[in-house]
Amino acid sequence: xxxxxxxxxxxxxxxxxxxxxxxxxxxxxxxxxxxxxxxxxxxxxxxxxxxxxxxxxxxxxxxxxxxxxxxxxxxxxxxxxxxxxxxxxxxxxxxxxxxxxxxxxxxxxxxxxxxxxxxxxxxxxxxxxxxxxxxxxxxxxxxxxxxxx
Amino acid sequence: xxxxxxxxxxxxxxxxxxxxxxxxxxxxxxxxxxxxxxxxxxxxxxxxxxxxxxxxxxxxxxxxxxxxxxxxxxxxxxxxxxxxxxxxxxxxxxxxxxxxxxxxxxxxxxxxxxxxxxxxxxxxxxxxxxxxxxxxxxxxxxxxxxxxxxxxxxxxxxxxxxxxxxxxxxxxxxxxxxxxxxxxxxxxxxxxxxxxxxxxxxxxxxxxxxxxxxxxxxxxxxxxxxxxxxxxxxxxxxxxxxxxxxxxxxxxxxxxxxxxxxxxxxxxxxxxxxxxxxxxxxxxxxxxxxxxxxxxxxxxxxxxxxxxxxxxxxxxxxxxxxxxxxxxxxxxxxxxxxxxxxxxxxxxxxxxxxxxxxxxxxxxxxxxxxxxxxxxxxxxxxxxxxxxxxxxxxxxxxxxxxxxxxxxxxxxxxxxxxxxxxxxxxxxxxxxxxxxxxxxxxxxxxxxxxxxxxxxxxxxxxxxxxxxxxxxxxxxxxxxxxxxxxxxxxxxxxxxxxxxxxxxxxxxxxxxxxxxxxxxxxxxxxxxxxxxxxxxxxxxxxxxxxxxxxxxxxxxxxxxxxxxxxxxxxxxxxxxxxxxxxxxxxxxxxxxxxxxxxxxxxxxxxxxxxxxxxxxxxxxxxxxxxxxxxxxxxxxxxxxxxxxxxxxxxxxxxxxxxxxxxxxxxxxxxxxxxxxxxxxxxxxxxxxxxxxxxxxxxxxxxxxxxxxxxxxxxxxxxxxxxxxxxxxxxxxxxxxxxxxxxxxxxxxxxxxxxxxxxxxxxx
Numbered sequence: 051x052x053x054x055x056x057x058x059x060x061x062x063x064x065x066x067x068x069x070x071x072x073x074x075x076x077x078x079x080x081x082x083x084x085x086x087x088x089x090x091x092x093x094x095x096x097x098x099x100x101x102x103x104x105x106x107x108x109x110x111x112x113x114x115x116x117x118x119x120x121x122x123x124x125x126x127x128x129x130x131x132x133x134x135x136x137x138x139x140x141x142x143x144x145x146x147x148x149x150x151x152x153x154x155x156x157x158x159x160x161x162x163x164x165x166x167x168x169x170x171x172x173x174x175x176x177x178x179x180x181x182x183x184x185x186x187x188x189x190x191x192x193x194x195x196x197x198x199x
Numbered sequence: 200x201x202x203x204x205x206x207x208x209x210x211x212x213x214x215x216x217x218x219x220x221x222x223x224x225x226x227x228x229x230x231x232x233x234x235x236x237x238x239x240x241x242x243x244x245x246x247x248x249x250x251x252x253x254x255x256x257x258x259x260x261x262x263x264x265x266x267x268x269x270x271x272x273x274x275x276x277x278x279x280x281x282x283x284x285x286x287x288x289x290x291x292x293x294x295x296x297x298x299x300x301x302x303x304x305x306x307x308x309x310x311x312x313x314x315x316x317x318x319x320x321x322x323x324x325x326x327x328x329x330x331x332x333x334x335x336x337x338x339x340x341x342x343x344x345x346x347x348x349x350x351x352x353x354x355x356x357x358x359x360x361x362x363x364x365x366x367x368x369x370x371x372x373x374x375x376x377x378x379x380x381x382x383x384x385x386x387x388x389x390x391x392x393x394x395x396x397x398x399x400x401x402x403x404x405x406x407x408x409x410x411x412x413x414x415x416x417x418x419x420x421x422x423x424x425x426x427x428x429x430x431x432x433x434x435x436x437x438x439x440x441x442x443x444x445x446x447x448x449x450x451x452x453x454x455x456x457x458x459x460x461x462x463x464x465x466x467x468x469x470x471x472x473x474x475x476x477x478x479x480x481x482x483x484x485x486x487x488x489x490x491x492x493x494x495x496x497x498x499x500x501x502x503x504x505x506x507x508x509x510x511x512x513x514x515x516x517x518x519x520x521x522x523x524x525x526x527x528x529x530x531x532x533x534x535x536x537x538x539x540x541x542x543x544x545x546x547x548x549x550x551x552x553x554x555x556x557x558x559x560x561x562x563x564x565x566x567x568x569x570x571x572x573x574x575x576x577x578x579x580x581x582x583x584x585x586x587x588x589x590x591x592x593x594x595x596x597x598x599x600x601x602x603x604x605x606x607x608x609x610x611x612x613x614x615x616x617x618x619x620x621x622x623x624x625x626x627x628x629x630x631x632x633x634x635x636x637x638x639x640x641x642x643x644x645x646x647x648x649x650x651x652x653x654x655x656x657x658x659x660x661x662x663x664x665x666x667x668x669x670x671x672x673x674x675x676x677x678x679x680x681x682x683x684x685x686x687x688x689x690x691x692x693x694x695x696x697x698x699x700x701x702x703x704x705x706x707x708x709x710x711x712x713x714x715x716x717x718x719x720x721x722x723x724x725x726x727x728x729x730x731x732x733x734x735x736x737x738x739x740x741x742x743x744x745x746x747x748x749x750x751x752x753x754x755x756x757x758x759x760x761x762x763x764x765x766x767x768x769x770x771x772x773x774x775x776x777x778x779x780x781x782x783x784x785x786x787x788x789x790x791x792x793x794x795x796x797x798x799x800x801x802x803x804x805x806x807x808x809x810x811x812x813x814x815x816x817x818x819x820x821x822x823x824x825x826x827x828x829x830x831x832x833x834x835x836x837x838x839x840x841x842x843x844x845x846x847x848x849x850x851x852x853x854x855x856x857x858x859x860x861x862x863x864x865x866x867x868x869x870x871x872x873x874x875x876x877x878x879x880x881x882x883x884x885x886x887x888x889x890x891x892x893x894x895x896x897x898x899x900x901x902x903x904x905x906x907x908x909x910x911x912x913x914x915x916x917x918x919x920x921x922x923x924x925x926x927x928x929x930x931x932x933x934x935x936x937x938x939x940x941x942x943x944x945x946x947x948x949x950x951x952x953x954x955x956x957x958x959x960x961x962x
Binding site for chain 2: 065072077080082083085087088089092121129133137138141143144145147149150153172176177178179181182183184186187
């Protein structure tokens with residue numbers, strides 16, 4: 051089957067029920083999207099499908115025919131996305147492993163809400179970060195929303 | 200778990216003292232107190248004479264710590280492993296400071312495995328002496344250990360030691376490289392070295408207006424043998440101020456490479472399953488029909504793995520494997536039974552005494568009133584976001600291991616052991632760690648991955664643990680049980696403190712699995728730390744502990760023994776405060792009158808949190824505020840938590856305030872980030888974390904039943920750094936110990952209910 055990933059059509063060889071996460075990581079070499087829980091709880095594997103955040107560890111690739119997938123590698127070509135700028139300004143990441151998932155979910159949130167409230171952020175980002183970067187992340191999302199405005 | 204004013208003395212028999220059974224010459228200490236047999240050490244002693252990094256083409260190598268390229272790029276080799284604590288950046292900062300480098304031209308990466316990068320500080324901290332004990336025995340032990348450990352050369356990250364261990368070495372390396380660059384420039388320009396200045400990566404001759412970049416000088420400067428002088432603190436531009444972290448840009452665009460991201464040509468993937476019950480061993484594992492792309496089933500003593508062309512294919516083939524296991528003697532063990540063993544050990548009273556002040560028996564006998572309490576905490580998993588994984592290629596008599604790990608020396612030793620290769624044929628690469636928290640100081644996941652790769656020579660094999668495997672086959676933070684009795688005189692003053700703790704020795708568990716020929720039966724710091732050397736003015740005190748073996752592998756978990764003993768001791772001191780009718784700050788203030796460093800930290804957190812102002816009432820539930828203070832890894836941290844307890848019994852932590860005295864703060868932003876990180880880590884344990892053993896197996900398996908604090912439940916966290924001229928302390932773990940007791944004390948303030956077990960539950 052063919053899959054549109056980061057604006058490019060790719061021919062996929064993996065079995066159709068393979069979760070998108072493993073197609074990205076093992077077949078296409080897009081390792082920015084991370085494996086952590088495997089059961090759609092932690093959000094480390096979050097990508098966007100037609101602009102909406104999706105947990106790729108439980109999304110069979112066959113369900114994505116005709117849809118457009120965006121991963122962290124395509125958030126911007128040069129770290130110029132407002133969230134990336136704010137993430138750097140607030141020095142958000144620590145170990146960094148969960149950050150791709152947060153950024154992809156936060157990008158979808160900013161598109162949806164423009165200027166999200168704290169409650170909007172809480173509702174949209176149920177992802178897990180073991181380093182506890184949450185307070186810095188919250189500041190960065192608000193800062194990014196300001197930059198975008 | 201009851202508190203009662205007791206009239207019976209109930210003192211345990213006098214404990215044995217380990218005091219003089221010291222182990223100076225034949226033992227070394229790893230990660231909090233590991234004892235190593237002398238024979239093992241003599242096999243591993245490595246030449247620690249001189250080591251130089253390879254020079255970049257056209258540039259220069261300035262020894263073990265840095266190189267400078269012909270483009271002026273300064274590259275720092277970092278002895279410690281980056282797992283989120285910012286160590287790559289801090290190491291680079293120290294070198295950049297002394298070099299007066301151009302901040303835009305500095306980079307850092309993990310150093311190769313070599314004894315020159317050893318971390319004796321971590322191991323010295325594990326010696327069972329109080330931090331301020333400079334007596335003959337403590338000093339002799341430290342001196343001997345230091346020599347031994349430097350020779351042994353274990354490179355590792357733990358015990359909140361990274362910056363403390365390399366602070367002077369990195370600065371000295373930077374200062375010497377700077378002096379060499381100046382000497383080379385003086386020679387090139389034909390001027391006196393004293394007439395030259397260094398700024399932003401250039402050596403400048405002000406008088407003539409001429410300057411030379413580091414890149415132009417590097418090759419020649421690297422040949423100049425010279426020792427530079429480190430800067431005086433008043434000349435610091437970066438140290439104490441900080442700089443943006445070097446690892447962050449790659450962590451916002453998916454390009455940061457973790458162990459799990461290693462991709463080598465021809466790479467295949469292994470999915471692994473470990474024994475379903477503690478101590479069980481594998482009888483047989485077979486896969487009748489291998490689907491296309493599935494290469495092999497590899498078996499070990501207590502695990503099997505399926506290797507396939509993709510991880511998903513390997514993982515989804517696991518259920519098709521016919522596996523049978525032989526149960527060991529612990530197949531029926533449960534958490535309840537383990538707590539029973541702890542209680543029995545304390546009842547029996549055969550305890551090891553760790554600390555004594557005054558005459559406890561006399562003080563208890565003279566006490567007008569007493570209180571007693573029992574506390575407990577469960578086992579905990581590390582649950583780093585990046586599940587354990589390791590990539591190994593064995594080809595043409597060479598073995599390469601890529602592993603996010605906290606102890607590259609151990610990784611190398613064990614890869615040698617499994618392959619039978621000499622040291623020069625084993626390479627260890629350490630990519631970034633997606634969290635460590637102590638779990639990646641272990642080598643089980645490396646040993647298994649090397650064994651799997653041995654079955655597929657010539658192919659790089661990446662072994663990945665599922666989240667469930669990672670959680671069910673951890674080296675757990677031990678469950679522990681603690682009993683207290685306090686005595687008060689007729690004025691209500693706290694005059695007697697008796698604490699007895701039961702739990703397994705992390706040291707012994709770690710030592711036994713890593714170094715089977717190591718000595719056992721050593722005094723254990725990990726079980727008692729945080730309960731001992733309390734700063735409070737307690738005229739009579741005794742801290743005893745019972746080391747109770749458990750059939751569960753226990754390991755180092757962020758702040759180790761402090762993670763539970765601070766909860767126990769700082770909750771019980773709050774019970775004493777309540778008994779005296781005082782609030783937590785007022786009560787501690789009086790007990791800390793003779794400990795000015797602690798007192799200052801306490802006053803700062805009280806000020807920051809507005810302790811003296813009443814909390815506003817809330818419609819959302821009962822509000823309360825609690826305080827706790829703890830020293831760990833030579834740093835003192837006090838925290839105040841504000842909680843709200845809802846009608847439904849839900850505990851919400853709304854705000855956390857922290858004050859930290861870590862001596863000198865090299866990078867204040869990183870210090871604050873680490874405190875916030877450690878608070879959140881400790882809060883997940885305080886509110887949610889429990890690993891339960893049932894019928895020989897770990898019940899929890901994923902974040903769905905081992906939940907974490909998330910954005911929605913994360914409090915605001917405000918930290919103030921209290922400057923002091925104390926020796927530099929650690930920072931990675933020190934924010935964790937006070938958070939659970941601060942929250943428990945706040946719950947008591949809000950509701951009048953004293954919760955003595957983690958995770959905290961109202962119902």
